[in-house]
Amino acid sequence: MIDLTPYRALIFDMDGTLVESGPLHEIAWRETLERYGLPILPALMRSLAGVPTRQTLEIVARESGVSLPAPVDEMNAFKEARVSELAPRYVKATALGNLALEQNGLRPMAVGTGADTDEARRILDHCGLLSLFDVVVGADQVQHPKPAPDTFLACARALDHPPHECVVFEDADLGIEAAQAAGMAVIDVRSRFQFVNEYFLADEAVG
Template sequence: MLDKYQAIIFDMDGTLVDSGQLHEVAWTRTLENYGIPVDRAFMRSLAGVPTKGTLDILLEHFNLQVTATSSEMNDYKEAVVRNIAKDYVKPTALEEYARRYLGQKPMSVGTGAYTAEAESILAWCGIRELIGPVVGADQVANPKPSPDTFLLCAELMGVSPENCVVLEDSKLGLEAAERAGMDGIDVLEAFSVRNDYFL
């Protein structure tokens, strides 16, 4: 399935890394701390949206005013993630493909997480050395569903977009792949990799 492509781009959360429960716990603690309702279905629909963007959407959705800035709330969530991540994250079955193509094809990660967090999570999972560039939401002007994240991955790997394939678990990510001119593969359908984030 992946042999025909010159390069592979993995989404991270829910795709290459099983981190659904990590982010569910971190988000739940953060939202409760700032008095924002936890709407599980709505949170799942926002999978792939960067933290600050999610916070802005939630405040508008619930018509809330909070004294903390989105940056302060983001920092709070990131601190929770750092404190509990090692207890929750592990690679998904897609680790097998990253190992299979190591040294054969350029591979990168394009994620809605911020780069430093993504680098740490990949390292905690023992798979950072399998992947080349890691492009986080902080490296692009417009994160998913904009194509910017995946286009930057292709650029850093030195491969034209039409020769890249994107492995994704979210609708926003698959939309971003399509808008980048890349084939997108839904990892649940193709590999039975399920993201248990706010199920």
């Protein structure tokens, strides 16, 4: 049981926190990387969980010693389209969806995610969660996405609460770093809820 008494506002990461989406993103990423001829590096992809698609593509190319084979916006659009098409088969709410439902109307709540806003809203809506949140802040709304604090600070501003009154629920090291940099309390859902972000755990594609 989590004591939320000290906090006036709640901020949730999406993928791996509110939404079980590891298989969805692995399939979409594998298809994207294969389509554009970039190598699939499972360990690197796991380390980039929570990083927006555009930045991930740039990092993969840099770490592989190659140039991006197409405009990054084109590659991002392809991956987003695959996520939208595959989401009905592969995403579902986690136990934190129940916590958000319990807190609905009691505390203002936001989602701060490394996904683009439109994609995040579609996934949350598919999982029946979108209406619970006052605001959704995606990577496209901030100049510096996670691990910078901008995403969570934007959530706090939208909820009209200072950072020290907010608590962030996160499942990724870079997201936890972002919450701490924002001056917010953070709950690592991997340890508190035994969540596992099943993302590029093996070299074989998820089917």
